[in-house]
Amino acid sequence: MARAVAVVHLRGEVSDARHAKVLEALSRLLPKVGVEGPGLFACDLRGTERLLGPAERVGERIVATLERVKIPCAVGIAERPFAARVAAERAPAGGVVRIRPGEERAFLAMLPLSALPLEEESRDELALLGIRTVGAFADLDSGAVLDRFGRAVALTHALARGQDAGEVRGMPPRRRIAARRAWDTPVAAREQLLFILKSLLDGMAAELAQEGIAALRIDARFEREDAPPLRIERVVLPPTSDASALLRSVRWGLEEVPGADGIGQVVGARVEVTEVEPARGRQIGLFAPDGANEDEAMAVARYLRSRLGPDAVVRARVSDADAALAEREAEWEEAVS
């Protein structure tokens, strides 16, 4: 399945308890669930088609699941979270609205500017220019918008054009999960630095496990004697509370540090988990269920795709074993989107 995000919009009163209940229910159903706001959840549907079926069916299942516990909602589905969110907010309770890929901009075009996250002042200024719809706003030149209104409005302009980043963000942890250490003798070797980080990450992994959460994004900052601090931000896929998986993610980040000088002379490290998801109780290990191994294999595939580019990490499917032309025997597709 190409990229698809389902945004779930709860109707009626949204208490903390109801919000937490829905988050737990969605996290049991889907691999990646982010929180957009109280009673508003974004679910990344990439990679779920094989197990859960088409996106619309997933949306219907979400509505049915929440209806059973008397929580009305609506679901919007699109390639980008913003269009999916607008669709969810405007759909009737119990509705599932799918915006087809490439139609986000057209969908948003007829809506009033109030559908966009704009300061009232900016909205008023645009109205003075005769711009009252999302479509009219999207038609403006992006450079001109940046010059006239600044970066915040330029980002909103990208939303209007259906160009938001499209990533589902996890939720921040309830309490800070971070560790830091400083040392006197600079460390320049990657393996030595990783050895130090291992003990930091062991402690953080234990905290994650205790809270019943898994790290989705980690932020590592290294103080250096001879250079500005080095910062590495990693999205951890699949989300995990496993210390060796966290260390592996940081290792890959360090390996991507450009330049022949490597990491420099490191004298301190601080690591923080900035986004989490509810843990799913999966153990990744030598004899883990194959679903867990496949998750890890796909994480490696995603990493290689990011390094090697399009058409470099692929999967084949035999489509016609009797094809007259050999090149038509199989179809190839990107292994990860």
Added chain:
Amino acid sequence: MRLFADPHPIRLEWFEGEPRSLRVADRRWTVVEVLRRWRTDIEWWKGDGATARDHLTLRTADGTVCEVYGDRRGGGWYLQRLLD
């Protein structure tokens, strides 16, 4: 078995209507046997989009069995498969 996603251009040398040798990259393989030959005409009604090929399965002196095809529309011969 190898199936090249990008078939390698080759040069076939003929003698009395039979392939005698095959050149691919910097290699020259002597052909000792033609195991199979066939022709495909795919989607001939499409005009420019049609595919018309002559196919040969060859065994070479160095012990390679391969499939090559000649593109009757675009010209040229290509190494598409290597048995291995």
Added chain:
Amino acid sequence: MAAAAALAEAIASLDVRFGARTVTAVTAAAERAEQRRSFTDTSFDRISGGIGPGEIVALTGEGTCGKVTLALRAVAGAQRDGGMAMWIDPARSFDALAAQRSGVDLACVIVVRPRSRDEILLAAGAGLRGDGFRMVVVDLGPSFAQIASPDALSSVVPRVRGSTAALVVVSDSPAMRISLPTFVFERAGWESRHGRTTGWSVAVRRLGDARSDPALLEAAV
């Protein structure tokens, strides 16, 4: 207490250098390794004993000799209880239909198409990390289309030992400067019927072991 802490640090160092779970109880490790050996269901298994996690096997031989088909069968063996495999394919010659006919589950194979020697090493290193893959195959391709020799894999070899994956290297010629457990494929003869070649037989021997009986494999054209 201090000795225990020092031992724990030393083990942690080995885990960091060679991958998690490098140091473990001997009996537990032996049991796990035995359970996860991959077999091809051919006479090759008799001379190889299967291919286990953390092991390297190089399959070499010129021309049509069956080494790619055997590598595919090894992948099928590794997938037997649902494991994933990575096939590194710089020559872009992975034959999906042949793989399926060899028993490979294509849905559980990630094919990586590197364009340079460095990309081959990057892919192999990534595939050997963690628990994602049971087997990583580096198919260097036919000699006329090779962008790297088996010797280029020297930096990857130390990673194999601590990995939970096996590494299979397929190439026309053996490594010259690094030592890999190598099986050499040599054609024993051609089968023919009515003057036309219909198949071939291949003798597979462990490199450096001329005394033992080879494994004999047969294939049809």
